[in-house]
Amino acid sequence: MRRGSALVAAAVALAARGSAAAGTTAAAVALTVPMSVRQAGMGDVSAGGADLFQAWTNPALLAGQGRQTVLAAAGSSMFGGGQARTGIGGGWIVAPGWTVAGLVNTCGADAAGVDENGEPTGVSLTRRLTVGGLAAAGRFGPYALGVAVKGMRDEVAGDGATAVAADIGGAVSLGWLLAGVAVRNAGSAVRGGDPLPLELRGGVSIRHAPRSLRAGVEAVSVRGAGMSAGAGVEWWATRSFGVRAGAPIAGGAGTAAFTFGLSAVYRSLALDYAVATHPLGLSHVVGLSAAFGPDAAALEQRRRREGCKSPYSTKLKDGKLVVAAAPLSSQNVPAGDAVIVSELLWVALVKAGGFNVVEKRNMDAILTEQQFQQYGCTDEECVVRMGRLLNVQAMFMGTYGLIEGKYVLSLRAVDVETGGAVYADSISASAARKLEGPIRDFALRASRHLVCVAVVDPEAEYRAAVDLYNAGNHEEALSRARVAIDGNPAHAGAWQIVGNCLYAKGDRAGALDAFNRSLKINPGNTELKNWVDQLGRQ
Numbered sequence: 001m002r003r004g005s006a007l008v009a010a011a012v013a014l015a016a017r018g019s020a021a022a023g024t025t026a027a028a029v030a031l032t033v034p035m036s037v038r039q040a041g042m043g044d045v046s047a048g049g050a051d052l053f054q055a056w057t058n059p060a061l062l063a064g065q066g067r068q069t070v071l072a073a074a075g076s077s078m079f080g081g082g083q084a085r086t087g088i089g090g091g092w093i094v095a096p097g098w099t100v101a102g103l104v105n106t107c108g109a110d111a112a113g114v115d116e117n118g119e120p121t122g123v124s125l126t127r128r129l130t131v132g133g134l135a136a137a138g139r140f141g142p143y144a145l146g147v148a149v150k151g152m153r154d155e156v157a158g159d160g161a162t163a164v165a166a167d168i169g170g171a172v173s174l175g176w177l178l179a180g181v182a183v184r185n186a187g188s189a190v191r192g193g194d195p196l197p198l199e200l201r202g203g204v205s206i207r208h209a210p211r212s213l214r215a216g217v218e219a220v221s222v223r224g225a226g227m228s229a230g231a232g233v234e235w236w237a238t239r240s241f242g243v244r245a246g247a248p249i250a251g252g253a254g255t256a257a258f259t260f261g262l263s264a265v266y267r268s269l270a271l272d273y274a275v276a277t278h279p280l281g282l283s284h285v286v287g288l289s290a291a292f293g294p295d296a297a298a299l300e301q302r303r304r305r306e307g308c309k310s311p312y313s314t315k316l317k318d319g320k321l322v323v324a325a326a327p328l329s330s331q332n333v334p335a336g337d338a339v340i341v342s343e344l345l346w347v348a349l350v351k352a353g354g355f356n357v358v359e360k361r362n363m364d365a366i367l368t369e370q371q372f373q374q375y376g377c378t379d380e381e382c383v384v385r386m387g388r389l390l391n392v393q394a395m396f397m398g399t400y401g402l403i404e405g406k407y408v409l410s411l412r413a414v415d416v417e418t419g420g421a422v423y424a425d426s427i428s429a430s431a432a433r434k435l436e437g438p439i440r441d442f443a444l445r446a447s448r449h450l451v452c453v454a455v456v457d458p459e460a461e462y463r464a465a466v467d468l469y470n471a472g473n474h475e476e477a478l479s480r481a482r483v484a485i486d487g488n489p490a491h492a493g494a495w496q497i498v499g500n501c502l503y504a505k506g507d508r509a510g511a512l513d514a515f516n517r518s519l520k521i522n523p524g525n526t527e528l529k530n531w532v533d534q535l536g537r538q
Contacts, residue, residue, distance in 0.1 A: 037073055037287035041261015041274035043232030043246015045216040046180060046203050051272065051289060052089040055101050055135035058169035058182040058201065059146030062099045062137035068092050068292050073105070073272075075285030084108050085285065097139035104132040127156045135167075142463055144171045152196075163190040173467055178216075179204040197223040207470055212236035212504060214470060217249070227251050232259070238504060240265045242472055244274075265472060268292060291473070311415070311422060312393065312450055317356065321451050322392045323413070324358040325349060329378040331401030337432065338400045341409065344436055345396065348443035351488060354451030355443075358390055366390055380414055380421070387416035394422060394450070407432050411442060413450060423449050458488035465497045474501045492522035508535065 036053035039046055046057040052071045054061045068091065075085040087105030094100055107129045133150030148167040154160050169182035181202045188196035205216025212235060219229040232246030242263040261274040272287040312321050325346050330338035349357045367374050370389050377386055380397070387395040398411035412424035423446050427438040461484035468477035478501035484494035499514035515532045519525060 037272035037274050037285050038234075038244065038261060038263065040276060040285050041232075041244040041246070041259055041272070042216070042234055043218075043230040043248070043259050044220075045205060045218045045230060045232040045246060046182075046201070051270075051287060052091045052101055053087060053103065053105070053287075055089075055103060055137075055146070055148055056105075056131070056150075056167070057184075058171065058180045058203075059135040059148040059167055060137050060144040060169035060171040060180060060182070062091060062101055062135055062146055063097065063139040063144035063171070069289055070292075071287060071289040073285060073287035075283065098136070099138075100134065100136045102132075102134055104130070106130045127154070129154045137169075141460065142173050144173070145169070146171075161190060163188050163196055165189070165196050173463055176207045177204065178207070178467075178470065197225065199223070207466075212242075212469075212500065219250075236263075236472055236474075236504060238506070263472060267475075270472070315393065316451065320354060320356040321394060322356045322358075323349065323394045323396060324363055324387060324390050324392045325396040326377060326383045326386060327375055328398050328400045328409075331399055331403075333400060333402050333407070341400045341432075341435060341439070344439050345398075345411070345443070348436075348440045349396065349446075351440065352443040352447040353483070354447035358392060363390060380419060383414055384416055384419045387414070392416060396446075406430060407435060409435065409439065409442075413446060458484040458491050458494065462491060462494045462497070465494065469497055469500060474504045477501050478505075490521050492518045492525070495521065496525075496528060503535075512536070 036046070036051050036057065038051050039054055039057060046054055046061065052062070052069055053073065070090045071088070073085075073087045085105065085107040087103070089101055089103035089105075091099055091101040108126065130153045131150055133148055135146060135148035137144055137146030146169045148169075150165060150167070152163045152165070154162075165185045165188035167182060167184045168186060169180060171178065171180035179202075182200075184199040184201065185196040186198065190196060200221045201218065203216055203218035205214050207214045214234045215232070217229060217231045219227065221227040228248060228251030230246055230248045232244060234242060234244040236242040242265075244259075244261040244263075246259040247257065257277050259274060259276045261272065263273075264271045268291040270287075270289045270291075272289070274285050276283045315321075325342065328338045328342045328345070343360075346357060346360065349355050363374075366389060367386065372386060372389055374386060377383060378397070378399075383395045383397045387393075394413045394415055396411065396413050398409060400407070400409050402408070406428045407430075408426065408428045410424075410426045412421045414420070415422045425442055425445065427435070427442055429435045429438055461480050465477045465480035465484060468474075468480060477497060481494045481497040481501065484491050485498070488494070495514050495518035499511040499518065502508075502514060503511035512532065512535055515528060515535075519529055519532065523529075
């Protein structure tokens with residue numbers, strides 16, 4: 001047989017919808033099922049439910065992995081010839097936003113033998129395709145880029161061809177929308193066969209968050225095989241159970257006419273199944289994945305704390321430093337202005353992410369009960385006594401004044417146990433209204449110095465929570481959404497993700513509370529309001 005034809009057909013088959021050129025033989029059809037079980041169940045739409053094997057489709061989608069993952073998959077096709085496929089992969093978060101993966105999968109199928117002119121010989125031969133390689137992806141805000149380098153071996157009866165090629169992909173996640181594009185088999189080097197066909201792939205999906213519903217479309221163009229397209233939907237009925245379905249909408253002769261998939265999740269384990277109908281029969285693929293270790297945000301926190309020289313590095317409570325803020329004293333400014341700036345400092349400390357700040361109401365109640373007068377308490381000895389009454393680890397104090405036309409804040413943190421200053425800084429602005437930004441920056445610097453935490457980017461945490469929620473990882477999504485809220489308590493989208501996750505976990509009351517918090521911040525979200533009204537009537 002022609003050695004190159006097997007490799008070309010195999011590469012086309014890996015496109016999952018490019019088997020038009022390979023015909024509708026059992027071997028060609030057996031190799032068209034995507035190794036990604038969730039992608040296979042969703043009609044080959046890659047911009048949908050994610051697992052590691054989607055790196056073979058668009059390596060940028062690896063950036064959505066929230067934890068280290070190991071995945072094994074196996075499949076078979078009921079075409080009457082023992083067609084089978086297996087795969088194993090592992091993904092590791094090497095840094096926040098950066099993931100690498102190693103993947104290997106093999107496909108075996110019966111192939112009709114052909115002579116050197118491409119004519120059938122009537123002899124059935126066993127064909128095996130092996131693909132292995134490494135993929136890496138990084139996230140840059142809402143954007144992700146990825147690259148995969150793979151080696152391929154296509155062999156029939158001991159005769160075959162090998163190739164090395166690269167896949168390059170990009171993706172963007174904008175909350176309710178996920179889009180991706182990829183170029184596959186770029187720069188291929190082939191030995192013993194024809195060049196690999198270049199493939200272009202693009203997909204987009206949209207999410208209806210309250211009902212955990214996602215729908216998407218994908219278009220694929222393979223050189224020499226034309227263009228095809230598919231569509232699919234995914235719905236998570238609960239946190240632990242999801243279903244998906246898909247079908248071709250254009251081209252793709254010989255590919256699946258209809259696909260269906262199921263997912264069952266228990267804690268960090270996920271079991272996925274997909275079935276596809278073909279003109280020659282059914283194909284099945286099953287995957288089992290396990291997520292382990294801390295998520296990306298926790299890795300960054302751990303990295304920073306390992307080298308932390310803060311006096312509180314071993315004294316944190318639930319990862320945070322317990323603090324309170326004393327009222328600022330005033331110099332050459334109205335006392336009422338100092339009260340307002342004190343409030344700005346309190347809000348900034350809450351948003352910094354490294355502090356557990358005593359609520360103003362609780363602080364006033366405790367001090368009133370102890371008959372302690374907090375206003376006028378401006379020296380360190382008095383502030384330390386206040387901190388001991390509040391049972392905190394450190395107190396923030398300072399002076400707000402006007403000097404030569406500049407509004408100046410002199411701030412410091414005092415350790416309640418020793419009475420010594422553990423952090424101090426000063427900030428200034430040409431107008432009082434311009435102090436909010438410098439106060440926020442002070443709180444972030446104090447958080448880094450005293451707690452050794454990474455600066456929380458609420459928007460990045462929210463996007464990570466959205467990606468995890470869309471992937472069905474509701475537990476991690478809930479954690480990341482709460483981190484976003486720690487950084488910005490007024491983040492309406494993060495509160496909505498919290499509600500989505502709690503609803504998926506069966507906590508209807510908690511979900512309604514989170515949804516109402518989101519609506520209080522963004523009352524114009526009519527879709528969420530309608531959903532809350534519907535839940536209220538149930």
